[in-house]
Amino acid sequence: MKEEMTSKERFVNALEMDGVDRVPYGYLWFGAGDAVLQRMGASMKDVYYSSKGIAKAQILAREMYHHDNVMSPWGCMLAEVEGFGGKVNIRDNGYPTMDGYLLDSPGDYDRIDPDRFIKSERVETVLESISLLKKALNDEVFITGFMLPPLSLAFQLVDMTNLSMGMLMEKEDTHDLMNRINESCILYADKMLEAGADGILFDNGGSTADLFSQEMAEEFMFKYTKKLYRYVQANEGYVISHNCAVHAFHEMEMAMSPDALNFSYGEVDVIKERYGMDCVKMHRKSGCTPRYCLKELAYSGICLMGNIDSNIFGNGSSADIEHEVNSCMEAAPECGFILSTGCEIPLNTSHEKMDVLWNALKSHF
DSSP states (O other): OOSSOOHHHHHHHHHTTOOOSSOOBOOOTTTTHHHHHHHHTOOHHHHTTOHHHHHHHHHHHHHHHOOSEEEEOOSOSOHHHHHTTOOEEOOSSSOOEEOSOSBSSGGGGGGOOHHHHHTSHHHHHHHHHHHHHHHHHTTSSEEEEEEOOHHHHHHHHBOHHHHHHHHHHOHHHHHHHHHHHHHHHHHHHHHHHHHTOSEEEEEOTTOBTTTSOHHHHIIIIIHHHHHHHHHHHHTTOEEEEEEOOTTBOHHHHHHTOOSEEEEOOOOHHHHHHHHOOOHHHHTTOTTOOSOOOSTTTTTSSSEEEEEEOTTHHHHOOHHHHHHHHHHHHHHSOSSSEEEEESSOOOTTOOHHHHHHHHHHHHTTO
């Protein structure tokens, strides 16, 4: 092991459960992005559809916050929706919002055209931003693509109630929809890797008992997402599976064998019953929020990426941020760990709070 690694070497070694010179620091989406845009003299609207703007913002964010990876697309979870022809509302100082659903029901699956999707202007912008990041950063930094896996994407294309009814009453149409979405996802992942992404983070937060049963997740999420993960890994890309849901099906996540699991919350009572761990006591703080502690997942053979509570940046003090970092570092496994937040740091987080996070991590070097 080198005495000092590049950011990419450090990140990859953690993903491969190998030794690192220090714990890698992972960045999600565009955390604390307002401060970055302010320094650029730009608004979200200025850079959202600009491949150069996306790349420049990510490079500047890394300079400001010191993380070991960059990510594109960072704008929000609607890039694929736009690629399929969906409409969004663009805002100057925040992520776009959806302007209705593209499909009325799973029976409209024939409106999902994978070939047209992969040639869309929105997808081309994302791919060009990855190419620009690769050109600028070469092999010094881990370049992370971002996309929604099939079920999470389906919930962005069809109203949740209508999709859930389709799972129960129109299973054949729903599977046809999932197959078309999955084909599109595979094409998108392939192009991301070709453009220079080292791996892809998939937001699998739609796989949760908050929305449907484990049996439904197995039928409509597991086989499609696993096929997508396998494709990325077979083409020499790393898979990071993100699921910050409170009642996430983490055992199912592990069964898909991602290279890393990025997670946040969990049920304290379940952890205590199943693993004999007291989350509240472990964090030595009364009122600990329900969350998955690291050690109960640490023997999975899969890199863990987390699990700082991102809400702490909105209403927490510097001491609270330091406490989150220290708690995660103390609970972390000896190898196969990337310190990160369990979900995105709010856009309006100050540069000063990001410095607190970084300095807390540095104290453990």
